[in-house]
Amino acid sequence: MRAAEVPARGRIDKRQAILDAAFAVFARLGYEQACVREIAAEAGVAKPTVYNHMSDKEALLRESLLLAADRVGAQCLDAVERLRDPGADLPAALDDTARRLLRICAGETSHALRRLTSAQANRLPELVLDVRDRTGARTLDALTDRLGLLALSGKLSTTDPATAAEQFLALLTGPLENRSAQGTRKVAAAEQRAIAAAAVRTFWAAYGSGDRT
Amino acid sequence: MRAAEVPARGRIDKRQAILDAAFAVFARLGYEQACVREIAAEAGVAKPTVYNHMSDKEALLRESLLLAADRVGAQCLDAVERLRDPGADLPAALDDTARRLLRICAGETSHALRRLTSAQANRLPELVLDVRDRTGARTLDALTDRLGLLALSGKLSTTDPATAAEQFLALLTGPLENRSAQGTRKVAAAEQRAIAAAAVRTFWAAYGSGDRT
Amino acid sequence: MRAAEVPARGRIDKRQAILDAAFAVFARLGYEQACVREIAAEAGVAKPTVYNHMSDKEALLRESLLLAADRVGAQCLDAVERLRDPGADLPAALDDTARRLLRICAGETSHALRRLTSAQANRLPELVLDVRDRTGARTLDALTDRLGLLALSGKLSTTDPATAAEQFLALLTGPLENRSAQGTRKVAAAEQRAIAAAAVRTFWAAYGSGDRT
Amino acid sequence: MRAAEVPARGRIDKRQAILDAAFAVFARLGYEQACVREIAAEAGVAKPTVYNHMSDKEALLRESLLLAADRVGAQCLDAVERLRDPGADLPAALDDTARRLLRICAGETSHALRRLTSAQANRLPELVLDVRDRTGARTLDALTDRLGLLALSGKLSTTDPATAAEQFLALLTGPLENRSAQGTRKVAAAEQRAIAAAAVRTFWAAYGSGDRT
DNA sequence: CATGAATGAGGTTTCATTCAT
DNA sequence: TATGAATGAAACCTCATTCAT
Structure with a gap:
């Protein structure tokens, strides 16, 4: 045996x-x-x-990317799942999730995934989609679920949690991409925190449940 | 002659x-x-x-990318410059600019620029930065200027126009990247309009001048 | 096995x-x-x-030249070593060695070695020296040894066997180069014998042990 | 005009x-x-x-080599012509000519000629011969003439001035080639003088007019 | 199953040489 | 006549991939 x-x-x-x-x-x-x-x-x-x-150099790329995508996706999912029980201070919980997501997206693995898939987008579009399914899309779906439930419980104000989730992520990844110059520069932790804070502030202005903080 | x-x-x-x-x-x-x-x-x-x-295949890449970047950057600049005289309905002006920017970023040229620079980010980091200077950074600077002036004239409410501009662009490019799957899929004009509308709504919620629409 | x-x-x-x-x-x-x-x-x-x-075309040249040089050098060494036991008639032994050396130097391999090293003398000077060490210099050293011992035993008259050896070889290779026009023409065996005879005659006039033949 | x-x-x-x-x-x-x-x-x-x-790169080579060969040949001829009136001390005159020839042959131009012709010996054998005619062969002929006249006037002892001339040159160029390693190393003036002295000594031993020095 | 050796294909780059001005 | 621009040919080298062991 x-x-x-x-x-x-x-x-x-x-x-x-x-x-x-x-x-x-x-x-x-x-x-x-x-x-x-x-x-x-x-x-x-x-x-x-x-x-x-x-079998192939291409298979080598595919398998290694999917493996890395699963790992990154799992980390993102974990960050989002923390919104399941946000406690009293929802903006604080959002900020925590935002910071966690930023740390993941600022990591070398995330940038490599982005670069490698982008480079092959014409030749291997399914690979781009497969990686996306395991990372961004998965994160987006989970976040949509969380935000939807928070809206149902009155803690958020939106009838379109999918767009809310998309914008939450956009407010994180957009500035991150901008500051990191597509992964060329490191983005310091303090800068990541500033991005997260600004993102949460804007998100809360748009989707907060009426009581301004 | x-x-x-x-x-x-x-x-x-x-x-x-x-x-x-x-x-x-x-x-x-x-x-x-x-x-x-x-x-x-x-x-x-x-x-x-x-x-x-x-001189080189590399020079060929560099020169052709910088040329394309200049063209894209000029288009973006033009879209942003329309905010110079926004008229009475600022959200409508923002929406117009947003739609124009989205149309540019959804174009094949923009996606190619993104892909080609990403792929060479490790080998030619200066190229990434040079392209960025001519496209995203240029657009961001111009938008920061516009928003700053609008804030000065009381039409927007922010003390940090740079972050406001960064978030405005993030609310456009983030969802676009998400929908287009790094340029793999086309994003229809109607979808672009929806993204623009949602972006302006959120942006206005955060930075609008007090009077909620 | x-x-x-x-x-x-x-x-x-x-x-x-x-x-x-x-x-x-x-x-x-x-x-x-x-x-x-x-x-x-x-x-x-x-x-x-x-x-x-x-690894390289250059390595190909180097290795193949050194191999050929070793072969040529071994042949020359063998011809010179025959002077170890010259017998009673030293001029005859010198003539025999001279003929053997000429036959080697008149060979296609020797000419090719000379041509190929000459052509690269500027670019690869160490290669010239390495080949020389394995051919001419090696032969010269061995001949110097032989002539030195013959002088010690009174069969030759010189206090400078190195110069004697150098001149012995010069009296062979010089006329050979002259007649062959840097390897362009073949030098017939009879002509080689004449060169050898003349060389030995002059050498013996200068370094013979007193008794003229 | x-x-x-x-x-x-x-x-x-x-x-x-x-x-x-x-x-x-x-x-x-x-x-x-x-x-x-x-x-x-x-x-x-x-x-x-x-x-x-x-017309051609090859013509460029040919013409430039022949021009250089003419220059070098003229210099050699000049050195040899000085034996026309050797004065009382013939060995001294031979030494003077030897030194002059060595200085020419040790020059960069001579080595370049040798290298360039050698390298093309297979492809352009006539070029080798043409250069040889203008340099070595021309020198050899002139020297043969001089030595022949000296023999006629009893100042040298030989019935074969061509061989004598060939050996005289061989005793110069052979050791020079040996020391310079095919032009790779510079041969100092003092070393050139030693070569000339040894060459004259051996030449004189073989062809001197009876009275040993 | 793991490996040293071998291969077919292909790419970048350079060069001698020739038009049009 | 002298030149900037253009071209056809070819060389070195590297790589992904496959046999025998």
């Missing part, structure tokens, strides 16, 4: 190592510039071993 | 043709996938002629 | 084949005119295989 | 400038590596102007 399991585990580990190496190299060099030899070297395996696990 | 002008004009035209062809091919295939032979063919010249005008 | 040896042997053979092909093509066309495709074809391998063994 | 001469003179000057530039660039980079653009730049003219004067 163990004897049969160990190689399977080893195989899975090797697959993980290859995908992680692939994402790292793709993020560093871009898809076309990255060469399979370097990915294999970074994963600590030989080049044909990569082809034993993944 | 004409006889002396023709060659210079011919040279300029050829340079223009090369840069236009370069942008078209880069936009279609991406930087690495694009090959100089195809650019030359699209420009109607021989391959070495391209190298007579531009 | 055999099964393990075969692949290594095969690799070595392929490397040998590549280097031999490289030398042949370089000798035929010169360094710049020679193209890697032709070398690969002559070696019976594909072009990238050449690059799998040698 | 002047009006007709001036352009002709200008044309000749331009041709000279082009040939000089060609030789300089060929000497610096080798034939294949040298590009016509650089030659034109060094000559201070435009590229097509070069082609107006010389």
